[in-house]
Amino acid sequence: MKRQLTELTGWLKAEGQNMEGAIVTGASIDTRTLEKGDLFIPFRGELVNGHQYVRQAFEKGAAASLWLKDEPGAPTDLPLIFVDDSEIALQQLARAYRNELTCKFIGVTGSNGKTSTKDLITSVLTPYFKVKKTEGNFNNQLGLPLTILSLEEDTDIAVLEMGMSGFGEISFLSELAKPHYAVISNIGEAHMQDLGSREGIAKAKFEIIDGLQEDGKLFFDGDEPLLQTLVKSHPSLQSVTFGYTRALDLSIIDMESGDEGSDFTVAGEVEGSFTIPVFGAHQVKNSLAAILIANELGLSQEQIRTSLQKASLTDMRMQPVISKCGALFINDAFNAAPTSMKAALAFLQETKLRPEKWAVLGDMLELGDNERTYHESIAHQLTKIPLKGILLFGPRMKWLYDELKKTGNESKIIWSEDNYDPLIQELVKSTDKDSIILLKGSRGMALEKIMNGVIDA
Incomplete structure (x- = not known):
């Protein structure tokens, strides 16, 4: 962005001072x-x-800087724009610039996997386009x-991750970004305490279509019946x-799974074999959105295959880390809900990368009234894994x-409520x-502290 301060005041329909030349x-x-040249936006908390x-x-x-109209002591020697609300002003500026x-614009949401999906889409497209993605959170x-x-x-291309904790939030973000393509990676149980049910979560995620361009497309997890039902209720939606x-x-x-990631074959709109440098069937599914969008934008299968193989994902998403003793950590500690927990354990059950398998599991948060049942239910899957x-x-x-x-599980089982040390020492x-x-x-739960403790030991 390169705009004169007078233009920003026009976007905001606001008054300013000392704007000449800024x-x-x-x-x-x-x-x-x-960074130099930024407009500073102060918030009052x-x-x-x-x-x-x-x-x-x-x-x-x-x-330059914004300044709230009811905030006393505005310096008279600085370039300022006077506004009623900093948050609304920020959003107005973004809407005008957009x-x-x-x-x-590509919007990405989902209960789990939205950051990995965003990273995979960005990785596939970056060698061939100038791409900017959402950084961090x-x-x-x-x-x-x-x-x-x-x-x-x-x-x-802008790849924008859209998060939420309640109804209306994804809708607002979508209508601000006006995406050409929207992606829903999956529907899980995260934010169950705020949205009440998986049906509620699906409806909240589906709000991503609210700002979708008239000729835009929704790419979504077709294995999820809740999404299939919502799509069928919008017959004009391209999906x-x-x-x-x-x-x-x-x-x-x-x-x-191989030593360097996951190898997989797909059929349908694109056919062929691909590799991603990360583990897990759920991550393979996330890569499908990247393949479809790259295909939509005209990339060849070979171009997609080459860039996907070199994909770079944000840390702590099925990330392989080797310790000093040669043990292989699969660091998937960025977040957890029952759906993603089951997916990670399914990988552990199926993998042949190492003969001796360990599961280090932390609390799953924000699950609402059924959180005890969700935690207890993991036992059934764990008993199937040697x-x-x-x-x-x-x-x-x-x-x-x-x-x-x-x-009667024969595995060594250790529980620690709030002290990492017993788990580090055992590993x-x-x-x-x-x-x-x-x-x-x-x-x-910051489980990466356990991994770091083992590596540093």
């Missing part, structure tokens, strides 16, 4: 990450008032506008299905620990080059 090239809400940092923002190179851009009502305002005007069911528009017909050890961390994992004790003592160790838990 050129804005981005936006920031944090002086720690602010209960604990911190961002107006206190306006001068610091200019010292770091800000071109309307001037000519690039293709900038997938909400503040992060998505900031991402849009960070787009260079010659960007070809493309992907998954493991053979009747879908793109289906996986064969898959196996595990050398099951290490459990967090207060909710006590339910699973007690359930496993009833089954240091008992694992070697023959071991594969799955880490899976919600973000709040």
Whole structure:
């Protein structure tokens, strides 16, 4: 973005001061990450008032700043735009800038896998287009506008992750971004406590079509009946299905794990064999959205195959890490819900990468009233896997620990409520080059600390 400050005041229908000659090239809400030329957007909260940092923002190179009309003490020597609400102003700026851009917008949501899907789409397209994706967790009502305002005007494709915790949030983000393509990776149980049921979660995710371009397409998990039902209720919607069911528009017909990732074969709109440098059947399914969109944008099968094989995913998504002793960690500790937990354990059951298998599992959060049942139900799947050890961390994992004790499971089972050390010590003592160790838990459990403790031991 490169806009005169006077143009931004026009977008906001606001008044400003000292605007002559000021050129804005981005936006920031944090002086720690602010870059030269940014418009600083201060927020006023209960604990911190961002107006206190306006001068610091200019010292770091800000071109201008917003200022709330009812905030006293506005400096008279700085270029400022006066607004009623910082958040609304940020969103207005993003909406106006988005309307001037000519690039293709891709919106991605899902209970699990949206970040990996975003990364896979970006990886496939980047060698052939100028692509910008959502960075980190900038997938909400503040992060998505900031991402849009960070787009260079010659960007070809913007891949925007859309997160939510309740109804209406995805709808708002979609209508702001106006995507040409929308992706729903899957429907799980995350945010069950806010949305009440999987049906509610599906409806909230399906809001991504609210801002979809008139000729846009929805790519979605065709193995999910809830999504199939919602799509059928919108007969004019252009949609493309992907998954493991053979009747879908793109289906996986064969898959196996190798030392460098997952090899799989697909049939349907695209046919052939591909490899991704990450493990898990759920990650293979996520890659189907990337294949379909790349095909839609005119890439050849060989181009897709080559770029997908070199895909770069955000850390802690079925990420392989080798410890000093040669043990293979599968770090899938970014987040967890019952659906993604089952998928990760299915990989552990099927893999032949190492003969001795360990599961290190942490609490699954935000599951609502049925959280005990969800944790206890994992026991059934664990009993089917020949595990050398099951290490459990967090207060909710006590339910699973007690359930496993009833089954007579012969694996070594250790539970720790809030101390990583017993689990680290067990892995240091008992694992070697023959071991594969799955880490899976919600973000709040920070299970990567266990892996780091083993590696540093």
